[in-house]
Amino acid sequence: MTPTEQTTLTALQSWKQTIGRLDTMLASIGDDDLSREVAPGRNRISYLVGHLTAVHDRMLPLLGVGERLHPELDAPYLDNPDRHSDPGQSAADLRQAWSEVNGKLTAALEALRPEQWLERHTAVSEEDFAKEPLRNRLAVLLSRTNHASFHIGQIRLTQ
Amino acid sequence: MTPTEQTTLTALQSWKQTIGRLDTMLASIGDDDLSREVAPGRNRISYLVGHLTAVHDRMLPLLGVGERLHPELDAPYLDNPDRHSDPGQSAADLRQAWSEVNGKLTAALEALRPEQWLERHTAVSEEDFAKEPLRNRLAVLLSRTNHASFHIGQIRLTQ
Numbered sequence: 001m002t003p004t005e006q007t008t009l010t011a012l013q014s015w016k017q018t019i020g021r022l023d024t025m026l027a028s029i030g031d032d033d034l035s036r037e038v039a040p041g042r043n044r045i046s047y048l049v050g051h052l053t054a055v056h057d058r059m060l061p062l063l064g065v066g067e068r069l070h071p072e073l074d075a076p077y078l079d080n081p082d083r084h085s086d087p088g089q090s091a092a093d094l095r096q097a098w099s100e101v102n103g104k105l106t107a108a109l110e111a112l113r114p115e116q117w118l119e120r121h122t123a124v125s126e127e128d129f130a131k132e133p134l135r136n137r138l139a140v141l142l143s144r145t146n147h148a149s150f151h152i153g154q155i156r157l158t159q
Numbered sequence: 160m161t162p163t164e165q166t167t168l169t170a171l172q173s174w175k176q177t178i179g180r181l182d183t184m185l186a187s188i189g190d191d192d193l194s195r196e197v198a199p200g201r202n203r204i205s206y207l208v209g210h211l212t213a214v215h216d217r218m219l220p221l222l223g224v225g226e227r228l229h230p231e232l233d234a235p236y237l238d239n240p241d242r243h244s245d246p247g248q249s250a251a252d253l254r255q256a257w258s259e260v261n262g263k264l265t266a267a268l269e270a271l272r273p274e275q276w277l278e279r280h281t282a283v284s285e286e287d288f289a290k291e292p293l294r295n296r297l298a299v300l301l302s303r304t305n306h307a308s309f310h311i312g313q314i315r316l317t318q
Contacts (some may be wrong), residue, residue, distance in 0.1 A: 001292065003162070003163040003273075003274065003277055004163060004166065006161040006277050006292060006293070006295070006309065007163065007166040007167070007170075007277065007297060008166070010293050010295065010297045010298050010301065011166075011170070011270060011297075011301060013293055013298065014301040014302065014305065017302075019307060039197070039198040039199075039316045040198075042201065042316055062175060075175070079316065114162075115162065117166070118162055118165050118166065129168060133165060134165070134168060134169050134172055135239070135247035136165070136169065136229070137168045138170075139169050139172065139173070142169065142170060142173040142301070142304075143176075143306060145301075146173060146177060146304060146305060146308040147308070148304040149306075149308035149309045149312070150258065150308045150311060150315070151312055152307065152309060152312070153308070153309035153310055153311070153312035153313045154312045154315075154316060156197045156309070156313075157197065157201055157313060157316075
């Protein structure tokens with residue numbers, strides 16, 4: 001294993017552990033409980049799951065590894081706060097979108113070659129990347145892993 | 160910059176952003192508000208700050224980069240739940256321990272050579288590391304960055 005392979009696998013392992021952590025939590029939360037708030041007056045679990053699904057779905061084009069699966073999640077879970085409108089998804093739809101998006105994304109990430117992780121992501125220009133070489137795919141993965149952990153910590157408060 | 164240097168710097172950047180996020184939040188939380196619970200009946204902010212400080216303090220020997228600064232934080236913030244005993248620290252003590260530990264730790268991490276990140280950490284034997292090469296210093300850093308994000312997400316609910 002080359003050093004770059006090893007660092008990439010370490011970062012992917014951290015991502016998969018984080019996704020797995022929410023998978024485990026969701027398996028123990030009944031459909032009715034998805035509408036529980038993480039704290040009084042704050043986001044509901046369902047909103048945070050939809051929010052994370054939308055953010056991870058956007059990673060497909062951002063990292064240049066695929067087309068989005070669920071752009072319809074942006075309006076209810078990303079562009080607007082919780083309770084702004086009825087997202088129109090059943091609990092089963094939401095659970096399926098979460099699994100589907102993370103399944104496709106993780107498989108695509110595992111197929112990247114080690115050196116591709118240090119290439120720029122699609123939201124940064126070649127010119128800016130020359131000045132800021134840390135705006136690479138790996139930085140996006142670490143940032144989204146932390147973002148997921150941030151909200152998983154909130155959902156954990158309902159358990 | 161070699162690829163290993165680049166991945167290491169990317170991971171360190173993610174760690175520093177996460178610590179910086181809590182620094183910013185703490186600067187806006189008054190001493191009296193440190194005793195607020197993140198949700199009814201759950202941990203107080205002060206407990207989570209002490210907990211993260213103790214966990215980060217333990218990273219110094221775990222990563223083989225220094226001696227602990229505050230082993231006295233283990234009993235009140237790691238071995239026992241919140242409100243088990245009076246931790247005996249003022250808000251100022253707690254803020255100072257948080258800054259001091261992260262300052263020393265981050266400086267020590269920045270001084271590691273890129274290849275040292277892929278070496279085993281001190282809690283894994285040479286024999287086990289031969290079988291599981293991802294139990295390296297980088298894996299500890301990513302895991303602790305996620306752990307901090309998990310609790311920062313909870314503290315965020317008080318703001």
